[in-house]
Amino acid sequence: MKRIILFILLLSSIGVFATQADSLFVKANKLYQSEKYNEALEVYKQIEKHNINSDDLLYNMANTYYKMNKIAPAIYYYEKVLQQSPNYTDAAFNLSFAKRMAIDNIEPLPKTLLQKLNQSVVMRFTYNTWAWLAIGLSFLFALLFLLYHFSYSTGSKRLYFITSFASAFLALLMIAFAFQNYKHAKANTEAIVFAQQTEVKTAPTASSEVSFELHEGTKVKVLESLDNWKKIKIADGKIGWILSDDIKEL
Structure with a gap:
């Protein structure tokens, strides 16, 4: 009987929070439409904290970051949407615009x-x-x-x-x-560079030579982890080591 009561209470709490999340989402959308982007983002983050990662929530967060000219998080959230729903055309379209604002223009290797x-x-x-x-x-x-x-x-x-x-x-x-x-x-673990500018090293040590530089918004593939370093690969095939804090995994 106790298990049944607990199960009913759990379902009730889920239903209550779902209603609250919906009202918060509506509130955030109104703030966004009023161009109060900082306030809208804070409300979106409240919903995200409860592990609600719906396509629409992530997409709206990406749009908000884009409006605030925060390129790295905008690209990150557009990529998150497409990771969950590859055919989300609006996210793919907006991502193409966000990428144009990134500094790095890396030509990908030709595909077979x-x-x-x-x-x-x-x-x-x-x-x-x-x-x-x-x-x-x-x-x-x-x-x-x-x-x-x-x-x-x-x-x-x-x-x-x-x-x-x-x-x-x-x-x-x-x-x-x-x-x-x-x-x-x-x-294929991927990540977005969040540091405004970062050096990619030839080895996972601060004293090693710089192989190349990356800027915020660039997408990388994470190959390996070692202490506070990540071995990464970029679209043109270059490989190097970057500080873990400079990227955010998708």
């Missing part, structure tokens, strides 16, 4: 045909989306196979047989996409 295919197809959705698509197709396969089993018409049996195994094949393909996407997400 396989990499382009992987980016345009496998990375089109998150691994969670691919997984849910696989589950849906699995249920469709089960339904079609049952219809095939209980059907008496030869034409219907043929149709259900072909479509059931087509759905099974697609389900396996979605699982493969989800696995590939998951591996890519875990192996």
Whole structure:
């Protein structure tokens, strides 16, 4: 009985906070529309503190930072939106404008045909989306196979047989996409440079030589961590060590 009461109280508290979060979101949006960006941002942050990372919240935070000419956090939050929802077109559009305000203009390495295919197809959705698509197709396969089993018409049996195994094949393909996407997400930790200007070293020591410099808003790939240093790789293939405090991981 105690567990049931606790569960009911938990559900009630979640419902109350969801209502509060909605009202805070409306309040922040009104402040944003009134061009009170600092105040709006503080309210958005209140919602974020409770681990509410909805696409709209992150997108509005990015827009607020952009209006305040804070390039690094603006790019960071646009990237966070696209990390969760790769097809969020407004975030991608605004990100392209925010990147124009960044100082570093790094030409990415040319992609192979396989990499382009992987980016345009496998990375089109998150691994969670691919997984849910696989589950849906699995249920469709089960339904079609049952219809095939209980059907008496030869034409219907043929149709259900072909479509059931087509759905099974697609389900396996979605699982493969989800696995590939998951591996890519875990192996490719990315970060945004938050320091206005920082030196990237040849080794994880303050006395080592400077390899190159980066400025706020630049996106990097984190390869390795050592004490208070991160080994990073930028879009053109250059690699070096940067202070952990100068970047923020996505």
